[in-house]
Amino acid sequence: MIIIGEKINGTIPSVKKAIEEKDEKIIHDLAVRQADAGADYIDVCAGTTPEIEVETLKWLMNIVQDATDKPLCIDSPNPRTIETVFGYAQKPGIINSVSLEGDKCEVIYPLIQGTDWQVIALTCDNKGIPSDVKTRIGITDGLVEKAEKYKITPDRIHIDPLVIALATDNQSLLKFIETMKIIKEKYNNIKITSGLSNISFGMPLRRVINQTFLTLAIYAGMDSAIMDPCNRDMMATLLATEALLGRDRYCRKFTNAYRKGKIGPKKD
Numbered sequence: 001m002i003i004i005g006e007k008i009n010g011t012i013p014s015v016k017k018a019i020e021e022k023d024e025k026i027i028h029d030l031a032v033r034q035a036d037a038g039a040d041y042i043d044v045c046a047g048t049t050p051e052i053e054v055e056t057l058k059w060l061m062n063i064v065q066d067a068t069d070k071p072l073c074i075d076s077p078n079p080r081t082i083e084t085v086f087g088y089a090q091k092p093g094i095i096n097s098v099s100l101e102g103d104k105c106e107v108i109y110p111l112i113q114g115t116d117w118q119v120i121a122l123t124c125d126n127k128g129i130p131s132d133v134k135t136r137i138g139i140t141d142g143l144v145e146k147a148e149k150y151k152i153t154p155d156r157i158h159i160d161p162l163v164i165a166l167a168t169d170n171q172s173l174l175k176f177i178e179t180m181k182i183i184k185e186k187y188n189n190i191k192i193t194s195g196l197s198n199i200s201f202g203m204p205l206r207r208v209i210n211q212t213f214l215t216l217a218i219y220a221g222m223d224s225a226i227m228d229p230c231n232r233d234m235m236a237t238l239l240a241t242e243a244l245l246g247r248d249r250y251c252r253k254f255t256n257a258y259r260k261g262k263i264g265p266k267k268d
Contacts, residue, residue, distance in 0.1 A: 001238055002191070002224035004073050004094065005039030008060060010047025019048065019056055024063050031067040037229035037262060041094055042068065045075035053078065057085045065090050073120075073226075079107035092116040096226075097160065100125035100139055105146045113150040120158045120193060121147075123179070129162050131169060136161050136179045137186075144187060155189035158224055163194050166209065167202030173213060177220040184221055191223040196234070211237040219245065236263035 007030045010016050018026040031042055042064050046056035053076065061072060071093035076082050079102075082095055097120040098108045112119060121143045123129075123136040130136055140159055147157060161179040164172045180192045194217065200209035211234060214225065218241045229235060239254045248254055257263045 001218060001222075001242065002041070002193075003039045003229050003238075004041045004043050004096075004193070004224060004226045005034035005037075005070075005229050006043050006195070006226045007034055007228055007230065008043060008064065009045040009075070010056065011045070012047075016047065019046070019060075022059070027060060027063045028067045031064040031070075034229050035068040035070045038235060038257075039070060039229045041073040042070050043073040043075050043096060043226060045096075050078065050081075053081050054084050057081065058088055061085065061088050079104045083107055083111055086111055092118075094118045094120060094158070096120045097122050098143065099123070100142050102126070105143065109147055109150040109152055112156075113152065116156075118156045118158060118191075119147075119152070120160055122160050123162050129164070131164060131175070133175050133179050133182070136175075137182055140179075140183050141186075144190070153189075154187040155191070158191040158193040159183055160193050160195070163199050163213075165201040165203075166199050172199060173216060176217070180217075180221055192221060193224040193226065194222065195226045197227075207231075207233060210234065214238060215241045218242070232263050232266075239263060 008015060008027060010019050034042055044057060044060040044064055046053045046060065048056050064072060071091050072089050073094040073096050074082055074085060075096040092115055095108055095112060095117060098104045099122040101124060108119060123139045125139055144154060161176050163176045166172050183190060183192065196210050196214055199213045200206035203209050214237055227234060239257055242248045243251045243254045261267045
């Protein structure tokens with residue numbers, strides 16, 4: 001599993017406060033903690049007003065890149081913002097995100113053409129987020145076809161089928177899995193990702209829902225997740241699932257994480 005650390009996001013109250021107060025230490029520590037916990041990429045999302053988003057993203061990117069050598073996942077709903085800050089990244093990472101909304105593909109795809117950058121592609125368009133599998137597959141086809149024009153191969157694309165809250169649609173997980181299986185059958189080496197917490201909006205015991213979703217999604221073929229790697233229960237679930245699926249030779253990753261105190265009861 002590819003882990004994209006989600007904690008540096010201006011929509012989180014503590015991060016919003018750190019951004020407003022220009023508290024570099026909090027951002028630095030969040031980057032280090034996520035890297036140490038097992039994140040492969042560190043997502044940076046300003047979550048601010050458009051007027052200061054570029055300035056804020058640059059500030060976040062500089063701090064994170066000073067704190068860790070993990071590549072960035074540059075996160076903004078505005079493709080022009082990503083285009084502006086793109087050059088401040090010190091190494092290839094992931095762009096979050098493109099979709100068939102507006103001209104996002106026409107801005108982002110040329111930006112990463114001929115590079116090692118990857119991209120998260122959302123299955124939504126100008127009509128919004130579809131609830132049915134067929135429309136999600138159609139949007140995926142459009143995203144892949146546009147990527148091909150810029151020689152961006154499927155192995156560089158993380159499709160996010162945009163799981164709907166279970167409280168809104170109790171077929172949400174089943175539709176996500178069906179969409180994922182069809183996409184993987186159609187496109188060789190394409191990746192599937194998701195924001196784990198979306199499934200549990202409006203539900204009690206959200207952590208339990210999120211952990212169970214993670215287990216089932218990994219089993220069905222999900223490759224990456226935007227998640228909190230500092231959540232010990234979530235990381236234990238991920239590592240246990242991979243061990244049970246035979247992906248962790250001799251269960252070394254699970255055992256080492258336990259011995260190092262990264263999962264299980266906190267040691268005094």
